[in-house]
Amino acid sequence: MAKEGPSTRERILETAHDMILRQGYAATSLDQILERTGVTKGAFFHHFKSKDELARALFERYIATENQVLDMTLRRAEKLTSDPLQQVLITLGLFEELFDALEAPHPGCLIASFLYQNELMTPETLAKSRDAFAVWRRELAAKLRIAAKTRPPRVAPDYDAIGDMLNVVVEGGMVTSKLFDDPKILAQQIRQLRSYIELLFGVEQRTPAQ
Amino acid sequence: MAKEGPSTRERILETAHDMILRQGYAATSLDQILERTGVTKGAFFHHFKSKDELARALFERYIATENQVLDMTLRRAEKLTSDPLQQVLITLGLFEELFDALEAPHPGCLIASFLYQNELMTPETLAKSRDAFAVWRRELAAKLRIAAKTRPPRVAPDYDAIGDMLNVVVEGGMVTSKLFDDPKILAQQIRQLRSYIELLFGVEQRTPAQ
DNA sequence: AACAACATACCGACTGGTCGGTATCTTACA
DNA sequence: TGTAAGATACCGACCAGTCGGTATGTTGTT
Numbered sequence: 001m002a003k004e005g006p007s008t009r010e011r012i013l014e015t016a017h018d019m020i021l022r023q024g025y026a027a028t029s030l031d032q033i034l035e036r037t038g039v040t041k042g043a044f045f046h047h048f049k050s051k052d053e054l055a056r057a058l059f060e061r062y063i064a065t066e067n068q069v070l071d072m073t074l075r076r077a078e079k080l081t082s083d084p085l086q087q088v089l090i091t092l093g094l095f096e097e098l099f100d101a102l103e104a105p106h107p108g109c110l111i112a113s114f115l116y117q118n119e120l121m122t123p124e125t126l127a128k129s130r131d132a133f134a135v136w137r138r139e140l141a142a143k144l145r146i147a148a149k150t151r152p153p154r155v156a157p158d159y160d161a162i163g164d165m166l167n168v169v170v171e172g173g174m175v176t177s178k179l180f181d182d183p184k185i186l187a188q189q190i191r192q193l194r195s196y197i198e199l200l201f202g203v204e205q206r207t208p209a210q
Numbered sequence: 211m212a213k214e215g216p217s218t219r220e221r222i223l224e225t226a227h228d229m230i231l232r233q234g235y236a237a238t239s240l241d242q243i244l245e246r247t248g249v250t251k252g253a254f255f256h257h258f259k260s261k262d263e264l265a266r267a268l269f270e271r272y273i274a275t276e277n278q279v280l281d282m283t284l285r286r287a288e289k290l291t292s293d294p295l296q297q298v299l300i301t302l303g304l305f306e307e308l309f310d311a312l313e314a315p316h317p318g319c320l321i322a323s324f325l326y327q328n329e330l331m332t333p334e335t336l337a338k339s340r341d342a343f344a345v346w347r348r349e350l351a352a353k354l355r356i357a358a359k360t361r362p363p364r365v366a367p368d369y370d371a372i373g374d375m376l377n378v379v380v381e382g383g384m385v386t387s388k389l390f391d392d393p394k395i396l397a398q399q400i401r402q403l404r405s406y407i408e409l410l411f412g413v414e415q416r417t418p419a420q
Numbered sequence: 421a422a423c424a425a426c427a428t429a430c431c432g433a434c435t436g437g438t439c440g441g442t443a444t445c446t447t448a449c450a
Numbered sequence: 451t452g453t454a455a456g457a458t459a460c461c462g463a464c465c466a467g468t469c470g471g472t473a474t475g476t477t478g479t480t
Contacts, residue, residue, distance in 0.1 A: 024327030026236035042461045112385050113326045117234030161398040172382030175322050188371040199409035252427050
């Protein structure tokens with residue numbers, strides 16, 4: 001029935017997400033959001049019963065899309081090869097591609113943003129964030145453990161720590177990328193992680209011609 | 211002059227740093243800081259002419275101590291060995307030790323906190339943050355480049371990207387550590403970085419007995 | 421007397437949130 | 451088909467409280 005573009009609710013979410021990542025939650029007033037979206041106060045409170053509920057909605061939305069991205073990427077990698085080690089390397093490669101296509105630095109991670117403005121990080125929000133991170137760790141670590149059975153790594157690895165590295169590198173890479181206003185840093189860091197895993201498992205690396 | 215403990219100014223800085231890292235800058239009101247420190251409004255504005263000036267002071271203080279920590283660590287490593295590769299590995303080892311001693315998750319990085327609550331990140335603040343990050347990159351990359359002359363790495367590395375990795379891993383490690391409320395994660399991640407560089411340069415790694 | 425180091429009372433702008441109302445669309449039933 | 455009933459989306463004036471900041475003291479030391 002809606003004829004014109006995204007719904008009011010979606011416009012609020014989109015704008016607020018952007019503003020909160022830039023300014024922080026507390027520093028982003030409703031009036032600012034209202035002005036930027038052209039939505040009135042009444043309309044806002046029709047869709048969200050409080051500012052905190054907006055934060056919660058924003059959060060759920062973010063977690064959902066992040067989970068989806070990881071899931072899709074893993075499945076793509078699994079279709080491309082049956083070798084678990086290659087699946088990990090391809091997953092990292094796909095992320096690298098994704099981040100390499102950015103023309104501006106990645107705006108940042110909502111989880112980190114909330115963590116640095118805590119006390120609005122409720123126990124449920126915290127638990128969901130942990131789950132999201134834990135999935136990445138578990139999925140990657142599991143594949144590497146299987147890979148190690150047929151292809152022993154050069155040194156005994158801490159699989160869980162390596163599983164965490166994708167999260168760590170993405171989080172740290174976003175901050176560094178933002179700081180230097182250089183969109184390429186994030187992809188470069190992912191490439192290092194891939195290189196680490198290749199070295200660990202003795203995979204032949206192509207020396208880039210460039 | 212001052213007979214009892216830290217000065218009022220120092221108490222404000224210390225408390226505010228802690229609160230801002232936890233709640234964010236905008237969410238930390240002067241009244242809250244005043245209540246927590248027992249300092250009155252008059253006293254506060256005697257020492258800082260505005261809340262923004264407090265932020266600036268906090269920031270300078272943070273950058274200065276961070277620079278000092280890196281500098282001291284690098285010098286310690288340089289005294290312990292003359293081999294540049296070993297200097298890098300020892301530097302990482304010292305950081306690992308430092309973070310491994312934490313009993314609670316590292317409270318976070320003020321630069322990241324400010325980056326996620328931008329618009330209070332002035333051009334000067336931004337420039338100083340970049341410089342701080344750039345020092346780490348430059349110092350580590352330089353040592354690795356020298357090391358590569360006598361000990362060729364297994365694959366052609368992106369030295370600058372590897373130089374950035376310490377920053378990236380620390381930033382990401384802090385977030386992950388805080389999220390899981392696990393102080394050990396940060397040190398584990400530094401260990402992975404060390405392992406990467408060891409593999410890259412073909413350094414013999416001791417398999418931990420544990 | 422002069423100045424640093426505080427204390428107290430107060431200010432206006434802005435905050436998140438409420439509330440009474442309207443316009444438009446969907447559904448139910450005669 | 452017409453119409454009454456109700457839901458949904460939206461409007462904007464208003465409110466009480468909080469915010470950073472100021473003005474004007476008081477105290478203690480040199």
